[in-house]
Amino acid sequence: MSHLLDQLNTQQRTAVEHSEGPALILAGAGSGKTRVITYRIAHLIGAKGIPPESILAVTFTNKAADQMKERVAHLLSDSLESWPHISTFHSFCVRVLRRNIEGALPGYTRDFSIYDEDDQARLVKTIVNELGLGEQAASPRSLLARISYAKNRGLAPQDLYRQAADAATEKLATVFERYERKLRQANALDFDDLLLKTVELLYAAKDVCERYNQRFRYVLVDEYQDTSRIQYQLIRQLTLIHQNLCVVGDEDQSIYRWRGAEIENILNFERDYPGARLIRLEQNYRSTQVILDAATAVVSRNRARKGKVLWTDRAGGARVGLYEAQSADEEAFFIAAEIQRTLAADGDATIAVLYRTNSQSRLFEEALRRLTIGYRVVGGFSFYERAEVKDLLSYARLATNLRDSAALLRVINTPARGIGDTTVQSLQASARRANLSLWEALEQDLAAKLLPARSLRVLENFYNLVSELAAARGQMTMSGFFREVLERTNYLETLRAEGTPEAESRIENLQELVNAAAEAEDRGETLAEFLDHAALVSAADDFEERARVTLMSLHSAKGLEFSVVFLAGLVEGLFPHKLSMDDDAALEEERRLCYVGMTRARDRLILTRGASRRSFAREDYETSPPSRFLREVPSELIETLNLAMTGVKPRTTWENAVSSRADIERFLRERRSNAWNPGSASAGAGETTRSTSRWKLGSPVRHPKFGLGTILGCEGEGEDSKLTVSFPGYGKKKFVEKFAALEKI
DNA sequence: CAATCCCATTTTTTT
DNA sequence: AATGGGATTG
Numbered sequence: 175m176s177h178l179l180d181q182l183n184t185q186q187r188t189a190v191e192h193s194e195g196p197a198l199i200l201a202g203a204g205s206g207k208t209r210v211i212t213y214r215i216a217h218l219i220g221a222k223g224i225p226p227e228s229i230l231a232v233t234f235t236n237k238a239a240d241q242m243k244e245r246v247a248h249l250l251s252d253s254l255e256s257w258p259h260i261s262t263f264h265s266f267c268v269r270v271l272r273r274n275i276e277g278a279l280p281g282y283t284r285d286f287s288i289y290d291e292d293d294q295a296r297l298v299k300t301i302v303n304e305l306g307l308g309e310q311a312a313s314p315r316s317l318l319a320r321i322s323y324a325k326n327r328g329l330a331p332q333d334l335y336r337q338a339a340d341a342a343t344e345k346l347a348t349v350f351e352r353y354e355r356k357l358r359q360a361n362a363l364d365f366d367d368l369l370l371k372t373v374e375l376l377y378a379a380k381d382v383c384e385r386y387n388q389r390f391r392y393v394l395v396d397e398y399q400d401t402s403r404i405q406y407q408l409i410r411q412l413t414l415i416h417q418n419l420c421v422v423g424d425e426d427q428s429i430y431r432w433r434g435a436e437i438e439n440i441l442n443f444e445r446d447y448p449g450a451r452l453i454r455l456e457q458n459y460r461s462t463q464v465i466l467d468a469a470t471a472v473v474s475r476n477r478a479r480k481g482k483v484l485w486t487d488r489a490g491g492a493r494v495g496l497y498e499a500q501s502a503d504e505e506a507f508f509i510a511a512e513i514q515r516t517l518a519a520d521g522d523a524t525i526a527v528l529y530r531t532n533s534q535s536r537l538f539e540e541a542l543r544r545l546t547i548g549y550r551v552v553g554g555f556s557f558y559e560r561a562e563v564k565d566l567l568s569y570a571r572l573a574t575n576l577r578d579s580a581a582l583l584r585v586i587n588t589p590a591r592g593i594g595d596t597t598v599q600s601l602q603a604s605a606r607r608a609n610l611s612l613w614e615a616l617e618q619d620l621a622a623k624l625l626p627a628r629s630l631r632v633l634e635n636f637y638n639l640v641s642e643l644a645a646a647r648g649q650m651t652m653s654g655f656f657r658e659v660l661e662r663t664n665y666l667e668t669l670r671a672e673g674t675p676e677a678e679s680r681i682e683n684l685q686e687l688v689n690a691a692a693e694a695e696d697r698g699e700t701l702a703e704f705l706d707h708a709a710l711v712s713a714a715d716d717f718e719e720r721a722r723v724t725l726m727s728l729h730s731a732k733g734l735e736f737s738v739v740f741l742a743g744l745v746e747g748l749f750p751h752k753l754s755m756d757d758d759a760a761l762e763e764e765r766r767l768c769y770v771g772m773t774r775a776r777d778r779l780i781l782t783r784g785a786s787r788r789s790f791a792r793e794d795y796e797t798s799p800p801s802r803f804l805r806e807v808p809s810e811l812i813e814t815l816n817l818a819m820t821g822v823k824p825r826t827t828w829e830n831a832v833s834s835r836a837d838i839e840r841f842l843r844e845r846r847s848n849a850w851n852p853g854s855a856s857a858g859a860g861e862t863t864r865s866t867s868r869w870k871l872g873s874p875v876r877h878p879k880f881g882l883g884t885i886l887g888c889e890g891e892g893e894d895s896k897l898t899v900s901f902p903g904y905g906k907k908k909f910v911e912k913f914a915a916l917e918k919i
Numbered sequence: 920c921a922a923t924c925c926c927a928t929t930t931t932t933t934t
Numbered sequence: 935a936a937t938g939g940g941a942t943t944g
Contacts, residue, residue, distance in 0.1 A: 234934070264934050291933090365934050433933065531931050536935095553933090587921095594921040628920080710934065729932045751931055767932080789930090924942070929935100 189453045190214045196447035199422040202484040203773035204460030216249035229258035230390035267372040285575045287362040288709040293580035325366035326402040326434025359611045361577040369404045376411040387415040398423030402434040458484045462491025469772035472806045476762045493813035495780035505784030510541035526724045526736040528771045530749040552726035562680040569659045573644040577611035589668040592632045653692035728771045739775035744783040745798035768803045
């Protein structure tokens with residue numbers, strides 16, 4: 175085991191060898207933080223003989239947890255009898271709650287559901303409607319954000335009432351209170367509750383708290399700068415007895431203030447845990463000096479920081495590239511072309527394109543596809559967020575926890591079975607009157623028979639269906655159960671009947687879900703565990719084989735590194751985001767985010783911006799000035815890449831890589847033409863749209879999927895025009911001419 | 920009373 | 935582009 179220590183510098187070794195008592199490790203970007211944590215775990219087990227199961231390591235993301243598990247397993251090559259518990263805050267809490275919630279929290283059973291963001295939003299919306307707050311209240315979205323923020327700080331509705339200074343806060347408190355009540359009725363917890371209720375439970379049930387204290391004698395927390403008050407309290411309760419708490423963090427990388435993270439947690443650590451050992455990791459092993467200097471220059475504009483000196487022995491390095499494009503399209507093409515050259519020149523390069531908002535990925539995807547460069551996108555829409563997947567999961571949730579009203583609402587008329595809005599409304603009304611979950615209200619209404627006969631009939635069918643599914647749940651395998659649901663609900667059949675390509679892909683997704691369930695089963699997971707996993711796995715966690723090119727948001731990039739990083743969209747309003755520009759603290763967080771992005775790069779960092787971009791999918795472009803962060807990078811560290819524009823001849827290979835203006839113009843031209851048409855490759859030249867043709871209203875056309883149709887309308891000119899075509903059996907469809915393989919007859 | 924059609928709105932970051 | 939709400943139709 176001692177050979178492990180040889181691979182570490184002095185500070186790292188101190189951190190790894192520290193075992194008893196509290197420790198705070200201030201780890202700058204790229205200072206080998208993950209290495210220290212994993213080596214420390216390995217060291218505790220291998221050298222100190224600590225039983226693995228008495229170690230708890232907590233992270234924020236599943237990605238980080240998986241990575242940590244993998245690396246610990248790698249270090250401890252001999253198979254262990256037990257394993258350290260490495261998980262996210264949320265999954266850890268789910269485990270604790272499933273085991274201890276009954277009796278400890280009135281009204282809850284171990285089968286509680288986890289409400290996702292969608293469920294939460296709907297819930298808030300119905301509450302706003304119930305209270306008749308329509309126009310006068312803030313949007314459900316922002317109400318939910320404020321509720322979540324309050325929960326993350328451990329505030330209850332009563333606390334809000336008490337400090338309510340204005341009518342708006344009072345309304346918020348009212349909504350909040352009702353929101354909580356509905357969650358209880360539904361035997362459901364939202365994401366914040368998972369933490370909150372666990373903390374409540376640990377405070378209330380001393381014996382449970384002590385048990386976990388004894389079980390986990392060593393606790394590690396990653397990304398401590400991003401912990402909220404509740405997470406702080408959780409950790410505090412878990413370490414009351416032994417105080418063997420080791421936290422790792424970097425205040426310059428705190429980027430979750432908006433979600434309730436309190437930077438004070440890291441700043442006050444030494445006060446909260448007297449005698450804490452403080453260890454600073456200041457040697458950066460990742461980036462070149464140039465990149466480090468550039469990033470440091472930006473973040474040092476912040477007032478709220480302790481300040482630290484990061485150094486590297488990778489002196490010099492390529493200057494930070496800067497490409498300033500006219501438009502976001504051009505920016506995307508530049509990046510794609512640059513990536514192509516980088517990949518050709520260096521077979522080992524790993525490349526990331528980082529951006530502020532997920533919606534920005536689209537342009538980059540398009541540009542990369544055109545150059546047939548493989549990539550993967552982290553974040554955005556994930557598998558588990560697809561409607562059909564959620565539908566099927568909702569059936570499973572409902573069958574597991576009949577009180578789960580969010581799941582019930584989702585599936586009560588999916589697929590359509592004649593239970594419409596009015597019927598659902600009346601059900602909701604009676605649930606509200608009797609203070610019941612929707613399922614209980616349904617039972618009650620069916621017994622009372624006060625509804626129109628037709629409603630009673632369809633509701634009874636639904637009731638029987640779900641009851642049978644609930645009974646079947648325990649009788650069969652997980653995948654078998656999912657298949658049963660698809661069968662009994664006619665879900666697949668309904669999709670098949672649609673016959674559209676969209677329906678086909680939905681069917682495939684459902685198939686994939688059934689397969690995932692079967693795999694989980696092989697691993698010994700129960701349906702409940704599978705549902706937990708689906709609820710807690712985020713889009714950013716699908717960490718597949720490392721692709722050469724990765725697109726992701728700056729937030730998801732935290733903790734990762736790449737040899738080449740493109741930091742895109744550096745324009746005011748986007749980055750810093752316009753919603754953060756009025757508030758100093760928020761602006762400083764944007765700056766830290768910029769720092770996080772820049773320090774992901776090992777060898778080469780390229781900053782880009784496109785002056786104009788289309789907002790939403792509308793026609794008009796909006797123009798934004800360069801991001802202030804660009805000005806904050808010292809100009810001597812920057813190399814401008816817009817050479818073609820200025821007419822200067824390229825000199826180095828990197829400069830050579832710059833696309834010529836002609837390239838870019840050709841790209842933009844082609845983009846507007848139908849050169850990129852997913853269907854055209856197989857369709858053959860003769861069938862594709864002739865862009866010169868004029869479409870006459872009423873004339874017949876043929877579509878490869880929908881068959882014969884009639885043109886009903888045509889907006890705009892040339893290949894960009896939108897056509898409305900009616901197809902017998904399919905209804906009216908709208909096409910953009912250049913993308914639709916419409917054939918004139 | 921439910922299904923369908925049309926229009927307005929949407930996008931900050933995540934467990 | 936996609937979703938949800940509101941109006942219209944069947």
